[in-house]
Amino acid sequence: MTFPTAGNFRVACLLHENMEGVVHVLDASQPLPHDQTFYNNEATAEKGALLTDDIPKQHHHTRGTVSVGAGEIVSTPAGSQTLSVMRYISDAMTVHVGDTVEFNADDPITPHTITFNTPPANITLPSKNVTVDADGALHVILLSPSDSASSGFVQASYQDRQGRAQSLPGTTRFRVTFAGAGTYQYFCLLHGVIGMTGTVTVVK
Helix, strand or coil: CCCCEEEEEEEEEECCCEEEEEEECCCCCCCCCCCCHHHHHHHHHHHHHHHHHCCCCCCCCCCCCCEEEEEEEEEEEEEEEEEEEEEEEEEEEEECCCCCEEEEECCCCCCEEEEEECCCCCCCCCCCCCEECCCCEEEECCCCCCCCCCCCECCCCCCCCCCCCCCCCCCEEEEEEEEECCCEEEECCCCCHHCCCEEEEECC
């Protein structure tokens, strides 16, 4: 982006809550507070801190489940602070042909997707081969590792809806039945580039 005038310009992500920043544009005659090397080092340090942060190990009582992200909201006198872990918990799983794996949205802050191979044109919506179970959870059957499917955006509800029909803000559970053997790779369309990926190995 080019900034033709001096001033403070606010920037925000329309998908991620509290992901905001400000670009301070100085007049061309004013010196910058730091050189580019300083900012490069600062970005590298922040990236390292994020990628080495401990991932909470969450436990589900149901066998064959994957937690899609993790997050928490903490209230303070100044407002609220949020934390999201951009990872699948139990991201490497082995199941038998015909088994169903349920992906549960555990992040109340940030939306994610569970995507196999080619994404749909509208990444916010499920792909056309996805159906809806009686309890409102989404469901897809994959015949081989080359099949494509995507959940669309999944995000934890504002209150506990386990075993109940879906409620706003949207889909919280995505089930995948694996009808053929092989290694199935999946990723989040929003956060796969920073390592939010997983595999399901299906054996006979």
